[in-house]
Amino acid sequence: MGISKTEIFTDQQNEIALFAKAFGHPARVAILQHLFKIDTCVCGDLVNEIGLAQPTISQHLKALKNLGLIQGSVEGTRVCYCIDPKHWTKMKQILSNFLNQDVSIKSDCC
Amino acid sequence: MGISKTEIFTDQQNEIALFAKAFGHPARVAILQHLFKIDTCVCGDLVNEIGLAQPTISQHLKALKNLGLIQGSVEGTRVCYCIDPKHWTKMKQILSNFLNQDVSIKSDCC
DNA sequence: TTCATTCATCGTAATATTGCAATGAAGCAA
DNA sequence: TTGCTTCATTGCAATATTACGATGAATGAA
Numbered sequence: 001m002g003i004s005k006t007e008i009f010t011d012q013q014n015e016i017a018l019f020a021k022a023f024g025h026p027a028r029v030a031i032l033q034h035l036f037k038i039d040t041c042v043c044g045d046l047v048n049e050i051g052l053a054q055p056t057i058s059q060h061l062k063a064l065k066n067l068g069l070i071q072g073s074v075e076g077t078r079v080c081y082c083i084d085p086k087h088w089t090k091m092k093q094i095l096s097n098f099l100n101q102d103v104s105i106k107s108d109c110c
Numbered sequence: 111m112g113i114s115k116t117e118i119f120t121d122q123q124n125e126i127a128l129f130a131k132a133f134g135h136p137a138r139v140a141i142l143q144h145l146f147k148i149d150t151c152v153c154g155d156l157v158n159e160i161g162l163a164q165p166t167i168s169q170h171l172k173a174l175k176n177l178g179l180i181q182g183s184v185e186g187t188r189v190c191y192c193i194d195p196k197h198w199t200k201m202k203q204i205l206s207n208f209l210n211q212d213v214s215i216k217s218d219c220c
Numbered sequence: 221t222t223c224a225t226t227c228a229t230c231g232t233a234a235t236a237t238t239g240c241a242a243t244g245a246a247g248c249a250a
Numbered sequence: 251t252t253g254c255t256t257c258a259t260t261g262c263a264a265t266a267t268t269a270c271g272a273t274g275a276a277t278g279a280a
């Protein structure tokens with residue numbers, strides 16, 4: 001009913017899904033790519049860089065922050081965001097494990 | 111407005127988001143893991159394996175199939191699903207490229 | 221043919237997500 | 251103080267997703 005029945009899945013499955021959902025929107029992909037590109041951290045430049053309204057960007061940043069993938073530090077009236085390397089690496093390992101399951105070479109289905 | 115503004119993002123960003131969305135639900139993660147585990151293909155066993163109703167599983171399978179990640183072949187009254195190795199590999203490369211962006215080692219944000 | 225099995229599709233309800241205008245909170249400058 | 255800037259939050263509308271009962275299509279068995 002529009003709500004995922006998380007309780008019938010393993011913690012691992014739910015964790016993979018949670019992380020994957022973070023990348024499930026092009027705006028969040030763009031935000032992360034931009035944070036990677038410029039090694040100094042950015043703030044509201046993301047609003048100019050990506051063509052979405054400021055509240056929308058703020059919402060996406062919040063989602064990424066809640067997952068721990070980015071961190072923000074206040075600098076006067078500005079807020080500086082950057083990748084959180086530790087959590088990014090952890091997430092990367094979890095997703096890579098899932099993606100790298102071996103595809104058995106038999107090409108035929110059934 | 112509930113609709114992603116895909117037009118303001120690059121094809122690459124939209125593609126990453128589309129694939130990631132496929133893993134953004136634990137049921138689809140579970141389906142894929144099960145298809146990997148048993149190397150012979152499965153059909154409605156997925157309904158028993160995962161605790162969701164048959165139409166729900168069917169819906170998730172359709173989503174995965176539309177992305178090309180799995181393929182299904184009819185066998186009498188049954189339908190046999192399995193990973194599509196070619197598309198899986200392609201998807202894996204696209205997502206890995208994104209995940210493996212270098213985290214610059216400077217730990218401090220701004 | 222009739223019946224049972226298997227799966228897809230339809231229709232619908234409940235919830236989630238996306239997006240933005242309006243507003244609020246916090247800092248800095250004058 | 252006032253005003254400006256920057257960002258977060260609130261509130262709401264539009265759309266998407268998730269889930270399942272009911273039904274339909276196709277096959278095989280009797």
